[in-house]
Amino acid sequence: MKTIGVVLAGGKSTRFGEQKSLYEFDGRKMYEHVYDRLAASGLCDEIVVNTNKVLAPHFGCRTIIDDERYEDHGPLGGLYAVKRAYPADRLMVVSCDTPFVSQEWLQALHSTAAARPEHIVISAEDGKLHPTIGVYQGAGLKEDLRRQLESKRLSFRAFFENREVIELDIREMDEDPEIFRNINYKEDIE
Numbered sequence: 001m002k003t004i005g006v007v008l009a010g011g012k013s014t015r016f017g018e019q020k021s022l023y024e025f026d027g028r029k030m031y032e033h034v035y036d037r038l039a040a041s042g043l044c045d046e047i048v049v050n051t052n053k054v055l056a057p058h059f060g061c062r063t064i065i066d067d068e069r070y071e072d073h074g075p076l077g078g079l080y081a082v083k084r085a086y087p088a089d090r091l092m093v094v095s096c097d098t099p100f101v102s103q104e105w106l107q108a109l110h111s112t113a114a115a116r117p118e119h120i121v122i123s124a125e126d127g128k129l130h131p132t133i134g135v136y137q138g139a140g141l142k143e144d145l146r147r148q149l150e151s152k153r154l155s156f157r158a159f160f161e162n163r164e165v166i167e168l169d170i171r172e173m174d175e176d177p178e179i180f181r182n183i184n185y186k187e188d189i190e
């Protein structure tokens, strides 16, 4: 089984005010910070950006475009498109707006996922879930995602009701919760 690194970057960035995945800071676009961390982890056989058809031409790498039926369905819609493209593989997902995720954390997620191949493994911080930093895998995942999208219950919490999920909590590891910092507004970068 291959591991596919997935940079989620198909959102609307309403709160940010412009497309945050393409916003440049510290000399790199936001999605490139995430891409580079996935690449440097050495865990991914391939890395793709998952986005919509309007944004796709702006990324300088392979993109997977959201399925027409599930455009603007949020991150679960994005994951469905990637799972369709890579049905046999494990998806190591990081959203473009969490650009400070560490190599060590990616390694911890990956090794937990490799030991429990039927489980989704997501990040958590004192019980608060960070499902857009996680590993998505297991039999029937594509079909479960499709069913969830059809049900119109588009939250990760709703999706997790039907799957085995491991929450890897940063408070139990020797890591700084800053690595989960989520950029929703411009001020979040400072």
Ligand SMILES: Nc1nc2c(ncn2[C@@H]2O[C@H](COP(=O)(O)OP(=O)(O)OP(=O)(O)O)[C@@H](O)[C@H]2O)c(=O)[nH]1
Binding pocket: 008, 009, 010, 011, 012, 013, 014, 015, 016, 021, 050, 051, 052, 066, 071, 072, 073, 074, 075, 077, 078, 079, 094, 095, 096, 097, 132, 184
């Ligand atoms: N492929 C894909 N990714 C999405 C979609 N909606 C959100 N995302 C991604 O999922 C992650 C979390 O998105 P949010 O921050 O909740 O939403 P957003 O649309 O980017 O921002 P807001 O409009 O401010 O809520 C980000 O990496 C988004 O790019 C979607 O419909 N398709």
